[in-house]
Every structure is written in C-alpha cells, then in structure tokens.
Amino acid sequence: MNIYSQGDEVAADASPHSSALRRLMDDRGLHAVYQPILDVRQGRQFACEALLRGPENSALHTPAALFAAAACERWTHELEWLAVETAILQFAEQHCALRLFVNMSIGCLHASRKRLVAVRQDLLRLGVPPSRIVIELTENESVTDFSDLQETLQDFRRIGIQIAMDDMGEGFSNLRMWSEVRPEFVKIDHHFVSGIDTDPLKLHFVRAMHEIADACGSALIAEGVETGAQLAVLRDLGIPYLQGFGIARPGRVIPPMSHSAHPAAANDGILVLPSRPRSQLRMPRIDQLLHEVPFVSPDTDNDNVYRIFEHQPALNIVPVVAKGQPVGMITRSALIDRFARPFRRELYGKRPCTMVMDRPLVFDEAQSVQEVAQTIGSLRGTEVCDSFVITRQGRYRGIGLPRELMAIITDMQIRAARHANPLTQLPGNVPINEQMDRRIDAERGARLAEAAAHHENFVGHVGGDDFIVLLQGRDWETRLRRVIGEFDALSEAKKEAKRIPGSALFVERRQYQVRGPLQDTDAAPDAVSPAPTPVALPPCREM
Numbered sequence: 001m002n003i004y005s006q007g008d009e010v011a012a013d014a015s016p017h018s019s020a021l022r023r024l025m026d027d028r029g030l031h032a033v034y035q036p037i038l039d040v041r042q043g044r045q046f047a048c049e050a051l052l053r054g055p056e057n058s059a060l061h062t063p064a065a066l067f068a069a070a071a072c073e074r075w076t077h078e079l080e081w082l083a084v085e086t087a088i089l090q091f092a093e094q095h096c097a098l099r100l101f102v103n104m105s106i107g108c109l110h111a112s113r114k115r116l117v118a119v120r121q122d123l124l125r126l127g128v129p130p131s132r133i134v135i136e137l138t139e140n141e142s143v144t145d146f147s148d149l150q151e152t153l154q155d156f157r158r159i160g161i162q163i164a165m166d167d168m169g170e171g172f173s174n175l176r177m178w179s180e181v182r183p184e185f186v187k188i189d190h191h192f193v194s195g196i197d198t199d200p201l202k203l204h205f206v207r208a209m210h211e212i213a214d215a216c217g218s219a220l221i222a223e224g225v226e227t228g229a230q231l232a233v234l235r236d237l238g239i240p241y242l243q244g245f246g247i248a249r250p251g252r253v254i255p256p257m258s259h260s261a262h263p264a265a266a267n268d269g270i271l272v273l274p275s276r277p278r279s280q281l282r283m284p285r286i287d288q289l290l291h292e293v294p295f296v297s298p299d300t301d302n303d304n305v306y307r308i309f310e311h312q313p314a315l316n317i318v319p320v321v322a323k324g325q326p327v328g329m330i331t332r333s334a335l336i337d338r339f340a341r342p343f344r345r346e347l348y349g350k351r352p353c354t355m356v357m358d359r360p361l362v363f364d365e366a367q368s369v370q371e372v373a374q375t376i377g378s379l380r381g382t383e384v385c386d387s388f389v390i391t392r393q394g395r396y397r398g399i400g401l402p403r404e405l406m407a408i409i410t411d412m413q414i415r416a417a418r419h420a421n422p423l424t425q426l427p428g429n430v431p432i433n434e435q436m437d438r439r440i441d442a443e444r445g446a447r448l449a450e451a452a453a454h455h456e457n458f459v460g461h462v463g464g465d466d467f468i469v470l471l472q473g474r475d476w477e478t479r480l481r482r483v484i485g486e487f488d489a490l491s492e493a494k495k496e497a498k499r500i501p502g503s504a505l506f507v508e509r510r511q512y513q514v515r516g517p518l519q520d521t522d523a524a525p526d527a528v529s530p531a532p533t534p535v536a537l538p539p540c541r542e543m
Contacts, residue, residue, distance in 0.1 A: 017060055017069040025075070025082055030054055030066070032087040033250035037101070037221060037243045040235045047099035047134065048254050049243065050087030052079075080108040088133070092126040096254050101134045101164060101185075106143060109135065113152050120159045130160035134185060137177075138166050146180045153181060164221070183218055185241075190224025193244070197229035207237060284408055286372050287365035289400035290390050295319040296353060298327060303349040305330055305356075306339065317387045317399055320357050324395040328357030331386055361388040365397060373409050376402055 024030055032050045039046035054060035060069065070079040084102045091100050104112075112119070123130050135156065143149055153163055164185035165178060178186060188209060196202045206222070213220045222234045225244030234242055248255060296305060298320055305318055309332045320328035335356055339345040348355065363372050376385070387399045458470040471479060497506035 017065070018073050020058075021060060021066065021069045021073070021075070021079075024054060024060065025079065028086070030082065030086055031252060032083070032090050033252050034087075034091070034254045035243060035250040036248040036255065037099075037241050038247045039240065040231075040242055041240055045098060045254075045256065046241055047101055048091075049101040049136070050083070050091065050103075051250055052083040052086070076105070077108045077111055080104055081112065088123070088126065088128060090252075091254075092128050094254050095127070097132075098254065099132050099134055099162075100128070101136045103136045103138050103166070105138050106149060109137070109156075110148070110152055113155055116155055116159055131162070133160075134162045134164050136164040136166050136185075136187070137181070137183070143177065143180075150180065167223075178212070178216070178218070182216055186213055186218045186220055187243075188220055188222045188239070190244070193222050193224045193230055193234070194226070197227070197233045203233070203237075206234070206239070210237060210239065284369050284412075285365060286363055286367055286369055286390055286400055286405070287397075288408070289369070289404050290365070290398045291400065292398040293317060293319060295321040295326075295396060296330075298322050298352060298354050300353045301350045302335065302339075302353050302356060303345070305353045306335060306345070306349070309335065319360065319389060319396065319399060320353060321396045326360050326362055326389040326391065326396045328354060329360045329385075329387065329389070329399075330357045334358070361385050362391055363388055363400070364394075365390050365392050369405055369408050369412075372400075373405055376405070 031053055033053055034048040034050055036045045037047040037049065038044075052063045052066060054062070054066055060066050067076060067079060070076050080103075084104060087100065087102050120130055123133065156163070162184040163181060164187060165174060165181065165183045166187050167174070167189040186209070188206060192202045192205050192209075194202075196206060210220060212218075219241060220239050221241040221243055222239050223243050225231050225234065225242045226246040228246070230244075231242060231246060293315070294308075296308070296318055300320075308318055309315060316332045318330045319326055320330060330353060338348070338356055361376070363375075372388070376388070379385070385402065387401055390397050390400050459467065469480070473479075497504065500506060
C-alpha cells in the first residue's frame with residue numbers, strides 16, 4: 001500500500017538524526033501504537049487512535065523527535081503518510097471492528113487528494129472499509145482558503161472517511177475551523193479535562209463545547225482522562241467518548257475493553273459537579289464601565305473648558321491629561337460655581353484650567369469592580385467623587401461613574417445570593433436546580449418521564465410541584481394510575497417520618513410491587529402492596 005508521493009520537497013538544515021530517520025523510513029522500521037477510545041454510554045471500546053513510534057530506547061522513539069527530524073529535511077508530509085500507512089496496515093492485521101483515528105495535517109491532506117481512488121482500493125483490499133477511518137486534523141498551520149479545504153474534505157467524505165478536529169479549546173482559530181469544517185468528531189483538549197472535577201470554569205467551558213457540538217452535529221471526545229473523578233464528571237455532562245491514560249494506555253495490540261476498564265465508567269451514581277463558590281463568582285473589571293470622554297491639557301484656559309460644557313449639555317466631567325497621564329478632573333458644577341460670581345469669568349477666564357481642577361481618583365482598567373468599590377466606599381465625605389479615571393498602564397483611557405459601579409455590585413450580590421445562601425454559604429437556588437436537572441436527566445426519580453416514554457407523549461415541569469403530562473396512547477390511564485401508585489408508595493416514608501416527635505431517623509424497609517391499573521376510577525387506590533413495616537429509631541436526645 002503506497003499512498004504517498006514525495007514530490008519536490010527540498011532538504012533544509014540537516015538534523016543529527018536525519019540519516020537514522022531516513023533508514024527507518026526506507027526500512028519500515030517504524031510502528032504504531034493504539035490508544036482506545038471508550039464509548040461511555042455503551043460501556044465498550046468505540047475506536048482507537050494510532051500514534052507513531054520509533055525504535056524503543058532510541059532518540060527517535062517519540063513522535064515529537066521523529067517529526068522534528070523530518071521537519072529539518074522537509075520530509076514531514078512523507079513521514080505523515082508513512083505513519084498513516086503503518087497504522088492502517090498494522091490495524092488491518094488485528095481484524096478488529098473499530099474505527100481508526102489517524103493524525104494528518106491540512107497540508108498533507110491537500111497533497112493526498114489526488115490519490116483518493118487508490119486509497120479507497122487499498123483500504124478495501126486490506127478489509128478496512130473507508131467508513132472506519134477518521135482523519136484527525138492537527139492544527140499546525142493556518143488556513144487561508146476555507147473553500148479549498150472544504151472541497152478537499154468533501155472528496156474524503158465521498159469515499160466514506162470521516163473528519164475529527166484535535167485539541168479543541170487550544171486556540172481561538174479552531175473555533176472558526178469547527179464552524180467551517182463541521183467535523184464528525186471534536187476532541188476536547190486535555191487542558192480542560194485536567195481538574196474539571198474541581199474547577200467550575202473548566203466545567204462551564206466543556207459544557208459550552210457540548211452545546212455547540214449538539215447544535216452542529218459533532219460528537220465530543222475528551223482527551224487526557226486520567227482519574228475516576230474526571231471520568232465521572234465528563235460522563236455526567238453527557239460527553240459520549242473518553243480517551244486517556246485513565247481509560248487505557250497505548251499499546252501495539254488493541255486490547256478489548258468494557259466498563260471494567262475503569263470502575264467509574266460502570267458506576268451509574270450521580271457525581272456532585274463543582275459549583276463556583278460565592279468568592280469565586282466572576283468579578284467584572286472596571287473597563288466595563290469605561291466612558292471615552294475627551295480631555296484637555298493643563299494649559300487649556302478656563303474659557304475653553306466652559307465652552308466645552310456649554311456645547312455638550314450632557315457632559316459633567318472634563319479630565320485634564322498631561323502627556324497621556326491624568327492629572328485632574330474638572331466638574332461642570334465646580335466651574336459654573338466659580339464663574340457665577342461677579343467678574344470671575346472676566347478675571348479668570350484666560351487662566352489655566354489647573355486652577356479649578358480637582359485631584360483625580362485613578363484606577364487601572366484591570367482592577368475588579370469590587371476593588372474599586374471598596375476604595376470608593378472608604379473615602380471620607382469630603383472626598384466622595386462624581387467620577388473616576390480609568391487608565392491602561394498609567395495612560396488615560398476614559399472615566400467611570402460610581403452610580404454604574406454600584407449597580408454592578410448590587411447585581412453581583414443578587415447573583416451571589418442565588419448561588420449561595422447568605423447565612424450558611426451552602427449552595428443556593430441555581431446549583432440546587434442544576435443538581436435536580438442532572439438527576440432528572442439521569443432518570444433518577446423521573447417517574448413521569450418513564451410513564452410518558454413514547455414518541456407520542458410529552459412531560460413538562462411547570463414549576464414547583466406542578467407538572468404537565470400529555471398522553472395520546474390508548475393506555476394513558478394505565479400509565480397515570482401506575483405513576484400515582486408508585487409516587488404514593490415512595491412518599492409514604494416522608495409522612496411516617498414526620499409523625500415522630502423531635503429529631504429522628506426513619507428507615508423505610510418496605511418494598512412495593514405494582515399490581516396493575518385500577519379498573520374503577522372511584523375506587524380507593526390499592527395499586528401497591530406493602531411488605532414489612534418500617535423501622536423508626538428513637539428521637540435524638542441532647543447530651
């Protein structure tokens with residue numbers, strides 16, 4: 001199988017390993033290792049990614065060393081194709097019915113476009129349908145012509161090959177790549193996976209990627225999964241495919257894998273996702289309050305400043321700036337008060353405006369609104385300001401208004417109260433609702449959803465204890481009566497616990513079995529059959 005034509009590449013600066021690399025390439029001395037990709041929903045191996053390796057214990061063992069040496073000799077595309085060829089040949093020898101992910105740069109993709117007919121024939125000859133090959137685009141070069149790239153990808157897709165994007169989140173450019181390429185698979189960069197069980201910001205990033213993937217029809221693969229906690233969080237977020245050392249390490253032989261690859265994959269419990277504490281809620285910077293107000297220099301006379309206020313009735317502040325740095329603030333009220341007295345304008349109109357300016361309160365744009373609010377709040381009555389100056393590394397940018405600052409602080413306090421109870425600091429309404437939604441999504445206690453489990457039926461949550469169920473099947477009454485019976489059986493434990501005075505522990509040990517629907521709509525409910533009586537522990541006593 002030969003799917004590469006070397007072309008006109010010209011040698012560059014030689015690498016100390018170039019001759020060794022050339023021998024390895026000519027003698028087929030390279031091999032592939034395969035890292036499994038787990039399908040969390042099915043609990044089995046879904047695919048594997050092929051990774052190139054050189055001889056063990058040599059300077060050219062790792063892919064980084066191999067491609068660094070190839071780059072010095074302009075052999076990068078040749079080595080890429082050799083890696084793909086090696087991966088497919090050794091994959092075919094193992095006769096496993098998985099998808100195979102192979103890495104390829106966009107430049108190499110373009111160069112191979114004219115060989116697609118031969119590639120398809122070679123794959124079929126090896127017993128590997130093109131539909132089981134996924135080309136994983138590595139973003140090591142910028143794309144200037146997306147239309148050309150889309151045409152190339154379309155040719156690959158015509159023969160059944162699918163496309164994946166690597167390292168999503170590593171840079172801004174791959175967001176556009178995602179929207180232009182519309183890959184079948186997108187890999188989440190390991191940076192966002194590491195610590196996702198403790199870092200709420202990474203959690204939100206991955207959740208946002210999941211929403212985008214759903215919108216454009218891509219399937220997400222989280223890379224770099226190393227711990228059971230990471231696996232559990234990603235599983236609960238609905239990320240369908242996982243890859244990393246915590247799942248399985250790369251090997252020359254593709255191992256069979258199921259839930260036993262990691263105990264957390266088989267655990268259907270719900271993990272409490274990290275929520276952002278009140279102290280970690282996003283603190284806006286004061287550059288959000290920036291008003292770009294024109295300034296005057298210190299040698300501007302008072303008459304000119306007066307005319308500025310006269311021609312701009314809505315303007316109340318004129319900053320004074322010398323060589324880019326703020327030195328003063330002139331308020332409309334202060335200037336008009338001074339000129340209101342007899343002959344003051346005639347006497348002082350031509351004098352420099354520095355005589356009526358006040359010392360400014362200055363903050364850098366990177367400071368948080370909380371820092372600024374604390375500083376302004378600590379001022380004495382005579383120091384209270386109508387505005388403050390916002391700078392960037394000491395240079396004037398504009399002004400901010402305290403009233404807008406207070407509005408942001410108030411909004412932050414309201415949002416913080418929704419995330420954490422102000423008395424106990426325990427999770428408030430927002431995280432409570434998030435956890436409840438996740439449990440409903442995971443089908444924990446979703447009795448109504450089970451009853452309406454049919455494409456003609458619908459269940460919705462109006463709010464509080466109010467739900468709405470729209471059923472169209474002939475068995476609608478059977479379904480609803482079963483739900484009522486199950487709900488009453490489960491809620492009876494709560495009623496029994498409330499009958500015990502004081503603090504108490506109530507253990508429900510009864511089991512219920514649904515007999516069937518009631519035939520008489522006016523009859524008393526008898527759809528459940530209680531087993532042994534519950535056990536109630538005595539009330540707690542003070543020690």
